[in-house]
Amino acid sequence: MSGSPFVAARPLLVAEPRVRIPLLPGDRIVVSAGTNVAAGDLLAERVRDPRLVEVDGDGLAAASHPGAWIAAEPARRGTAPAGELLFEHGGRRRIATGPHPDLVTAPAAGRVVAVHPGVELVLQLGGAGIPGTELLGDPGHGRLALLLADGDGRIPLEVAHAGAIVVFPGRADAQTLTRARAMGIAGAVVPALAERDRRDVVASEARQRAGLHRLAPFPVLVLDGYLRRALAGPMREILAILAGSEVGLVAAPPMLVTARAPRDLPLPDPDRVRVRGGPEVGREGRFAGLAGPRRLPGGIVVETARVELDDGRASVVAVGDLERFT
Amino acid sequence: MTDVAAPGHATGAAPTGSATLPGDAFVTLDRGTATWAATVVARVDRRWRLLAATAVPAPGAPASDALAELLLDRVREADRALARDLGLDEPGTLPPLVEAVGNPTAQAVVLAATEATRQRLEADASAAGWRTTGASAERLDPLDMTRLATRPDVAALIVGTADPPDAAERDLAGELVALAAGVAERRPGLPIILVGAAAAGGSEFSPGTEVTAVPRPSADGDAHLRAVLAARRAGPADARHALVAATATLAEVLDLRVELLEVGMSGALRARAEPGPEPGAPVRIAAVEAPSAVLGLVDDDAALDRVEAWATLGLDRARLRDRLAELRLAPWADLGGDGALLRAAALRASLQRLVAGTAELDGAPPDLVILAGGAWSSIPASAALLVLADAFRRPGVVQVALDSARLLAPLGTIEDAAERAHVLGELVPDALVPLGTLAIARGVRTGRQVGQLRLAVGDAPVDLQLAGGRLALVDLPPGQAGSVELSFRAPVDLGVRGKRFALRATGGLAGLVVDLRDVPLRLPERTEARRDVLGSWEAALWPERDR
Numbered sequence: 097m098s099g100s101p102f103v104a105a106r107p108l109l110v111a112e113p114r115v116r117i118p119l120l121p122g123d124r125i126v127v128s129a130g131t132n133v134a135a136g137d138l139l140a141e142r143v144r145d146p147r148l149v150e151v152d153g154d155g156l157a158a159a160s161h162p163g164a165w166i167a168a169e170p171a172r173r174g175t176a177p178a179g180e181l182l183f184e185h186g187g188r189r190r191i192a193t194g195p196h197p198d199l200v201t202a203p204a205a206g207r208v209v210a211v212h213p214g215v216e217l218v219l220q221l222g223g224a225g226i227p228g229t230e231l232l233g234d235p236g237h238g239r240l241a242l243l244l245a246d247g248d249g250r251i252p253l254e255v256a257h258a259g260a261i262v263v264f265p266g267r268a269d270a271q272t273l274t275r276a277r278a279m280g281i282a283g284a285v286v287p288a289l290a291e292r293d294r295r296d297v298v299a300s301e302a303r304q305r306a307g308l309h310r311l312a313p314f315p316v317l318v319l320d321g322y323l324r325r326a327l328a329g330p331m332r333e334i335l336a337i338l339a340g341s342e343v344g345l346v347a348a349p350p351m352l353v354t355a356r357a358p359r360d361l362p363l364p365d366p367d368r369v370r371v372r373g374g375p376e377v378g379r380e381g382r383f384a385g386l387a388g389p390r391r392l393p394g395g396i397v398v399e400t401a402r403v404e405l406d407d408g409r410a411s412v413v414a415v416g417d418l419e420r421f422t
Numbered sequence: 423m424t425d426v427a428a429p430g431h432a433t434g435a436a437p438t439g440s441a442t443l444p445g446d447a448f449v450t451l452d453r454g455t456a457t458w459a460a461t462v463v464a465r466v467d468r469r470w471r472l473l474a475a476t477a478v479p480a481p482g483a484p485a486s487d488a489l490a491e492l493l494l495d496r497v498r499e500a501d502r503a504l505a506r507d508l509g510l511d512e513p514g515t516l517p518p519l520v521e522a523v524g525n526p527t528a529q530a531v532v533l534a535a536t537e538a539t540r541q542r543l544e545a546d547a548s549a550a551g552w553r554t555t556g557a558s559a560e561r562l563d564p565l566d567m568t569r570l571a572t573r574p575d576v577a578a579l580i581v582g583t584a585d586p587p588d589a590a591e592r593d594l595a596g597e598l599v600a601l602a603a604g605v606a607e608r609r610p611g612l613p614i615i616l617v618g619a620a621a622a623g624g625s626e627f628s629p630g631t632e633v634t635a636v637p638r639p640s641a642d643g644d645a646h647l648r649a650v651l652a653a654r655r656a657g658p659a660d661a662r663h664a665l666v667a668a669t670a671t672l673a674e675v676l677d678l679r680v681e682l683l684e685v686g687m688s689g690a691l692r693a694r695a696e697p698g699p700e701p702g703a704p705v706r707i708a709a710v711e712a713p714s715a716v717l718g719l720v721d722d723d724a725a726l727d728r729v730e731a732w733a734t735l736g737l738d739r740a741r742l743r744d745r746l747a748e749l750r751l752a753p754w755a756d757l758g759g760d761g762a763l764l765r766a767a768a769l770r771a772s773l774q775r776l777v778a779g780t781a782e783l784d785g786a787p788p789d790l791v792i793l794a795g796g797a798w799s800s801i802p803a804s805a806a807l808l809v810l811a812d813a814f815r816r817p818g819v820v821q822v823a824l825d826s827a828r829l830l831a832p833l834g835t836i837e838d839a840a841e842r843a844h845v846l847g848e849l850v851p852d853a854l855v856p857l858g859t860l861a862i863a864r865g866v867r868t869g870r871q872v873g874q875l876r877l878a879v880g881d882a883p884v885d886l887q888l889a890g891g892r893l894a895l896v897d898l899p900p901g902q903a904g905s906v907e908l909s910f911r912a913p914v915d916l917g918v919r920g921k922r923f924a925l926r927a928t929g930g931l932a933g934l935v936v937d938l939r940d941v942p943l944r945l946p947e948r949t950e951a952r953r954d955v956l957g958s959w960e961a962a963l964w965p966e967r968d969r
Contacts, residue, residue: 102479104480104752116574120569121565121572122565147565148563148564162603162604162605162608163608182564182568182604183568183600183604184600185597186597190564190565190601192568212608212609214569215608216574229751290740290744291744292743321751322745322748323744323748348574372752373752374761386492389476392762394762394763394802394967395762395801395805396757396762396802398477398758399477414755414757414758415479416478416479417756417757
């Protein structure tokens with residue numbers, strides 16, 4: 097019996113992903129369910145500094161439902177501003193309104209399949225998605241470029257990458273990401289990002305959002321976790337194929353999306369595993385069967401597996417420290 | 423055999439989707455959110471016995487058959503004749519499955535007219551297993567409340583006032599219900615629970631909206647609301663509901679006061695059960711969940727402080743935060759080496775939070791404390807007893823056992839109470855790994871000689887001088903029991919106050935542990951000194967920690 101079912105599976109490719117674009121009450125939606133969109137198409141106008149206004153419902157246009165967009169119209173006292181109807185109670189309407197200087201655009205080509213005002217838009221995308229663990233910032237899109245570390249482990253950023261979504265080969269830090277944004281880079285994909293750097297990136301994004309002239313979004317997709325590790329081999333292989341093509345970064349679920357179909361992208365051998373913890377962390381190899389329960393340093397007894405590592409060695413690794421790609 | 427409603431758990435009966443027990447062998451599966459634990463149980467010499475057990479990462483694809491096959495292969499390999507007798511000798515022939523399912527924590531938003539009502543409703547929702555975010559009309563305007571309630575991760579909306587409402591709430595109740603109806607329009611399928619005077623507002627919602635009305639006119643209104651919320655949170659064969667049922671059954675079959683402390687990646691549970699006052703009387707059971715006590719959750723700096731206070735591994739604060747975040751991402755990974763130390767620190771912090779969040783269950787020490795859930799199984803058994811002693815400073819004497827094979831939750835799903843009692847009664851020696859006897863004394867003076875211990879077991883009594891501020895360890899292996907005399911120079915609190923105590927100690931992997939440290943525990947302020955102190959205690963009860 098193959099033992100690989102006991103190894104935690106990690107999806108490498110998701111076919112035709114369905115993604116959610118978060119909205120807030122007061123955002124003005126400009127598409128409807130069934131609309132086909134291309135990358136960069138306007139989906140909604142985002143309200144900034146929304147406020148609540150309460151208007152007398154008597155004498156206004158016909159009754160409406162919560163979530164409906166209410167156009168500006170004369171009211172008993174002055175003019176009721178345009179906005180999203182939150183609810184109506186006691187003959188009075190509560191409307192979320194405010195200026196809409198920010199634009200929400202489609203991160204990739206697809207079709208709008210559901211519209212929930214104030215909550216989300218749901219897009220059905222073609223192609224494939226590569227899941228990550230978190231997206232920091234708003235969704236975005238651009239040409240994919242792979243960065244290479246120099247001999248000292250530094251990652252050179254070039255002006256030529258302006259407008260691109262760049263892939264960092266190892267863990268990045270907030271300073272490098274801020275520099276990338278300043279150079280006009282459209283987004284980043286990182287294998288890992290420490291919590292402190294995540295906070296800095298989110299704070300930077302919030303500052304941009306508060307600015308009068310908002311810059312383009314700068315999404316950062318974290319593929320793995322928080323601790324320093326390199327890109328997984330199978331992931332690196334797929335990203336190398338996608339280099340130069342247009343991709344999008346989305347938040348819900350967090351993933352990189354491409355128009356390429358999954359069948360056009362390479363999946364690893366089913367027995368291919370990566371070590372994500374323990375002494376062999378970061379190494380990859382082939383699952384060669386279960387090795388039975390063994391005691392780890394520290395005293396806990398766990399299921400283990402034999403792994404033929406790429407460097408030619410054979411090693412026994414805790415099953416929990418392995419991951420395979422599906 | 424349960425009569426008293428448990429907060430958040432209606433009866434202590436098996437959860438919905440319960441199992442009926444199959445023939446001569448069955449497989450149990452505790453499908454946790456981090457790991458799946460499986461066992462093979464079979465009748466051997468007309469008694470239910472545990473034959474094999476293991477745990478693996480919660481897989482991405484259903485693998486219960488593969489897991490069962492793995493264990494059955496090991497049974498065949500160990501005793502082919504037994505496997506043949508049980509009809510388990512043919513690969514591919516699987517005995518029936520008895521499973522419990524650990525559901526991920528779900529998020530509820532509480533919207534209340536007043537802060538006081540919000541706090542009460544959030545407490546009820548939390549006790550029923552929901553993670554909560556709340557707002558009151560006193561603090562937030564309708565726009566902010568709508569933003570809170572329309573977040574995509576919200577799985578239920580609880581809207582409430584007191585019943586009868588006071589003057590301020592009366593004005594706000596209608597507006598809150600209208601707001602909730604607006605949210606329900608935006609979030610089709612979102613369940614709405616209307617509490618108190620708001621319960622009369624069901625007609626405000628569009629047809630098709632799932633609205634549950636829970637007025638609170640009666641004295642047991644809180645318990646009713648918790649039961650409604652708990653039932654809505656749990657799916658079929660819910661593991662935490664099953665653990666409550668199993669705890670009640672254990673109290674019945676062992677005729678002991680039993681307390682279960684479960685900590686996992688998706689929630690935490692404390693349940694207490696005690697036999698009825700006379701033979702044949704129903705067991706009394708009470709249980710409260712504490713979702714904020716999940717393992718490794720660091721949602722703010724205070725949470726990180728709590729873990730850091732217990733950490734014995736040399737990490738700076740930023741690195742510790744990253745390690746804990748990784749633990750949440752892949753709880754099955756990095757179990758060896760300092761991964762176990764990290765879990766022990768996180769587990770202490772979680773246990774403290776569980777105990778603090780379930781203070782309504784405080785009382786006299788039970789006879790038996792059972793440690794359940796995947797988090798306890800991620801550290802060695804003897805270390806688990808130390809973690810309990812460190813984080814739960816309750817004076818008294820208790821036996822401690824570990825549900826190491828995670829059998830209790832699946833067995834708690836057995837629908838028939840008599841059958842559940844029969845199976846659990848026979849499986850207790852296999853299902854519960856005895857850790858030993860823990861005696862925590864309060865008010866012990868510091869000093870070299872504060873008292874004396876005499877353990878009578880077999881022909882050779884054990885004598886030990888007791889020193890204040892320290893742990894006294896006596897090797898008492900599983901299966902052994904003895905009489906213990908504790909005499910102190912000055913009165914101490916050992917559940918009762920006195921200078922001389924006679925008690926019965928049962929053995930376990932950690933033996934007899936007499937804890938003469940401070941209650942509550944006082945640790946050095948300086949990080950290095952604190953690590954040294956904690957490390958010295960770990961070294962005593964966790965000899966493998968550095969090997």
